[in-house]
Amino acid sequence: MDPDTEVNNIVTRSGGGEDEKWERPPSSYGSMKSDTDEDEEKAEEEGEEAHAVLPESPPEAQTRIQMIRSASPETLYTVTTQQTKPAEAMVIDTSSLDLGDAPEVDDDDEEEEFYITNSPEPPEPIEMEDLTQSEDSQPGRRHPEQDLPHLFKSIQSVLTELSDEELKNFRMTFYHGERKMTLPVVMEGDLLDFVDRIIEVLGQERSLIHTMETLKKMDKKEHAQKLKDQCQRALIGFYMKRHIIRKFQVIHEGIVEAGKQTFLNGIYVEPQISTRGYGGLDPSHELRPHPPTPVQVPTPDTFMALNDLFRQKRDDGSPVRMVVTTGIPGVGMSFSVAKFTLDWAEECANRDIQLIIKISFKSLWHLRSKDNPTEKKSFFDVIEYYYPDLVDKLKILEEPDFKILIVMDSFDCYQTSLDWENAPELSDCSKPEHPDVLIVNIIRGTLLRGARVWVLGRPAAVSQIPSKFVDVVTEIQGFSNEMRDEYLSKRFSSAELAADIVRHYKRVPMLHILSRHPFICWIVAKLFSRAYRYLGYGTNPPRLTPFLINTLIVVINRRKQFYYDAAEYDLKWSKEDRQLVTNMGKMAFKMLERNTSVFFEEDIKEVGLQLTEVAVFSGLCTELSNESSGPRRRFSFMHFTFQEFMAALFVFIMFHIESKNVLDSGSFGLRKVLKSKIMGKSAAGLVECALARTLSSQVCQYDMFLRYLCGLLSPACHSDLFKGYLYPHNYPKVEGLADVQRVLEQAIQNAPGDKVENLKECLREMIQTDT
Template identity: 25%
Template sequence: MMDDTEMEALAMSLDGSSLGDAASGRRQWSVSNEDDEIYYIPERRPSLDLGQSLIDTSHWHHVERAPSPALSYMSMATDESTVETGGKDGSSTGVQLDRQDSYSSCYSVDSDNCENIILRAKSEDDAVSETSDTPQSIHTTNEFTSTSLTVAFTFKAICKTLGKMTEGALRTFKMVLWQRYPQSFNTPPQDMDLVDLVDRLLEFYNLDMSLQITKTVLEDMGQKKMVAYLQTLCLRNEMRHDLSETLKRTYSEVCEDVDMQEKKRPFDDVYTNLYISSTCDNGPNIEHEVMTIEKLNSNQEAEIRLSTKDIFTPEMLERSNTKITLLTGPAGSGKSMAVRRELKQFEGSQLSLLQIIQKLYPETEKLRHEDYRSEDCKILLVFDGLDEYNGVLDFENTGLVSDVTDLTTLNAIVVNLLRGKLFNHGLFLITSRPQVKFRIPWDTHYLEIEVRGFCDRERDEYFHRRFTDPNQAARVIAHIKTFKTLGIMCHLPLFCSLVADECHHMFREQGTGAELPRSITYMYTKLVLLLTRQRRTFRAPDSSPDKERDFLMQLGKLAFDMLEQGQFQMTKLDWKDTGIDEKEAVNNSGLCTQYLIKPNVLFLEEVLSFVHPTVQEYLAALYVFLSFTNQGKNIFEQHLTKKLMGLFKGQRVMELYKSAVDRSLLCADGKLDISLRFLFGMVHETNLELLRPLCTSAKWPTVIEDAAALIRKRIRENHFPGRNNNLQHCLEELGVLTSEAASQ
């Protein structure tokens, strides 16, 4: 690199320019070292009378015109007189700037109140040397012509490239730029800082020409590494753009189940911000309509609310000092809206990480091997739904894989990515139900944040987005606020989606004035069946309907036993005694969640609970219902035999409901109230139809009138006046309006 003395010598040998040259942009050979010999001031001539001037011309000087600036692509089409669009072979590969000795339009010819400084006439030698200073052709090759170019990227790319140069090299760049393209500047750019220099380039030329000029000057300087760096930035940007377009086409639409038909809508029209917490192990939402449930002894640390755009900010990466972010949350909390399960196709194959990436995203084939090793080439890998991965995450015995081109198994690739040994410059975002984090080794450093679902504001915004008719959206929001349990449960985006689908159906069938469903049993039944159907389809494909029913019975019995004891969480050790596979309960079914509690300062304990207390209450009611339907067993009166139940089934159904009501009324804390609502709702025709696949009996007796009569009798008796409100809700679950019930 050159020092300042060498720079000045280079400047004199190349140019010998002065301040007058800077103003004109043209090369002038000095004939003397004395300033007064360079310029002379002629006598003033009477100026043309052009009328009153509206602008101040006192500071103007009469100088020769600078060369015409390079034209943008748009101006080329409108001024063909100054642009030669063809090369020697007639091809339109470049723009040849034609410098003519003319006066610049920005200076006045012999105007009043100004000194007319006229340069000496050029000698023949000057005229000969003038040709060497003609700006180079700006070749518009396809190298930098791409739809991926933006002002922001071009500015940043040129700044980053020039910013890697030494001060001396940057001064040389400015000098060569001034010599090659003087029309771009009114004064030499030596005093310009980097930002102003690049800003001037982008102001004077379009994006691809600015990049081409930068490359040309760097090539003239012999800066091969800087040229390669600039080309690399542009290559990565083009790949990023193409990949982004592919991802938009693939994930920009989401399917909604409207009227039992899948309807695609733009993602941005549906997506609503989620409640994301900087802390994890916060436990389930325990808000309840009837009971006051004590806060579960989970994470007591102060949380910071985040949005999705906060996940991989430089500040967060620096603060956490990790490149792996685990985004956990229960089923339906909104972690994944578009899971494609793309890795499953590679199971049982020998392949490399590079092959997987290029197979899934062909746009990445433009990247070179060294790009995957570069620290400044940030690549984000998203493992969406890692809890669905069936491979064994054996971090102790799986072989080491350290290169993206190494051929190995899919399992080895996943394990080594999580180890941080493979592709160690990448960023990883993993979405998962909570149990997966307990399979990751303690010494694997990662940042865990938790998706909590919707808050009230986001819930309301979701319905405003789902319903294009604002009146319909307002009706739905008012409806779920009327039924407190619905409003609470709508903190889960999945539950909101089910409510929206049902309301869409009602509006379609009956118009905006339709009577919206008042039964919470119907919505919970759809939620449980949806999660179990997903379990059978994606997570446990070998599970038969019979096994599914048995699993729900096991989980329901546990829910009922815990509910009677007023218990809403269970330690992992106690859970094992139930005989229920925690993976089936947490990961596969999504009906339960797992987290850590802190019984004391130095001890952490794994516990499990249902995703919400009302889900536990629903499963308890389902257990009571299926026990009677399929086994003839009244859970509240265990002495009844199956044979006796078969003989007097219609009568025995009412015995079941009578004992259920009486047991609920005896619980002063109301711990069985919501479960009782669900139990009554299950005999409604619409819910019976949904539950029929879980029932082994051919037909369920119609007992709605008898059940409604039982409830009305208990209300009239008024032995438990504080519980009458819940009995009125039981009538609603039966489909009997409370106004009608009161009149009978």
């Protein structure tokens, strides 16, 4: 029974009196009408405006009575499609069968605004955010074929092809397969009501998929295929959004604790992102106003929001196609990718992007070297391998108006160089090629020409991409002061614990500076939350050395997992790992002696290491901008104080494992009496040599170095933290710490005034027992 026949029967049964008004508000989905309404639409083409002035000669009366569904929940769609009475408008009800009762319009009242209730169908529904947004703003407009009206009409049009008996069977089958629906909701009302209700209750994705499944159960495979073809864009978007939400909604940090889940949206704090890439170093230091080698830092006017990366424009005004994002190790690139894609999947931003496909370079590297390094695969093969549910939907990716974003993170994991100039050009996504060639053509833009590409990786890795392929380079800078506190506060359900941690970590200026890096901030949260379980913790300021030791251990362990596929239970440091740490410490010590914070490729080779191993895989260094040094590549540790720590660690390793005092060069004027009594291989002699360098330096060159060296002598650091990594568990502890304490106390009494405070910190780093 069509809607008008049903309405006429109701009017006939009720007597059809003129005083009785039968109203049915517009459907939740506006102008999405059954096919039986097509004839009526032709007569109403002039009346689609919700606000209209009655014509001088009213047209022939038309029945527009609709059933009221008071039990239907009010949703976003009903809010945006219901007609609203404008200010001071005269209300004219046209729901009666005769419009002759409408008041006449006097000539004097020509400018008076009339409002007609229950007038012809309202305009297409629009989403609330789009009312005030331009095309380039967030969250963006969806493609029409992925929006609600298209999906609604597609379901309705396919079901209209069923006979009355088939439609009845469809409703029953639909009901039995979906327990969220009640029998009255499914069986009552016309077809438009049915589609309206299932979308309100089940949502767009479940309504579409369950409709296709039900049609297949009824052996209506042609109808199911027709619906699938009409909603191909929506289906591919639904699948990818569901996949992304499942993968990134809950994050895993460090060792996963049973029964505990960390939601990304609950802890994420967006770092500062700059459109100027200088290397991402923070020049701040507790004791030195400027680093030994000046570094450039971006100004706040270059900062931008994460979700605006692809809202930028080229010089000619066209949208950017290729964006490269980089940053120092631990700055949060992986989290930024997760947040960007999750916001898209949850339709919070970038809704104009129809599909986001994330393929990490680590996955491509495994695919390349898994069985046969020379094996060829097409781009569609790669997508099918990682997203098997997209197997029969990939051809739509080549549609010219299909707006797709390919996210390729961890460029540093692709452990081979690419031939950017000689790689063959490839435009066919189904043609097999070597993975190297696929990558080059994706970045070139010859493969999936309409796709936008986002590549992320460490500076020393992404620097090999030719600049002619890159539209914008962005660099994640880390947290501001306010962001650090916000991050630490959001991590804990206890406001009191969060306040204690925020207050506590600020007591050591260098720790506050280092916490600009999100990774260090995470270390702070982990260590402090554990430490505050002990009664009385928080009386003493925190020590800095344990934080840097924990950071080093986690970085080296992640390196083994990320680049060398080590299992979580197999993170024992190998001889090569210990040699890497020792040699990088040696390089840091030589840099400290030269009073520089920048090193070059020849410095890496001098200590027997490879450029990629240090600049990319180690996770301790970054590449700086070479604007001032021409073609010569410059590198630095992730922060200058980390260089000071690595230098101190090298000196400690040589003393404790190799039994060598590399500070005993005889060039710092040690008194002969002290030499004869304590020099040798004692810890006191080592500290005495470090003190001589510290007190003789005019630029605070060795001050933090001495503090870290004293901290490493503490058994809580070198024994409890480094056992099992730098040396076996049964390795002996450093002896003679009482003599070291006396040397430091004597130095505090005799040192110049500007050195006293740091020497007290050196002593505290060594003798304090808590973190």
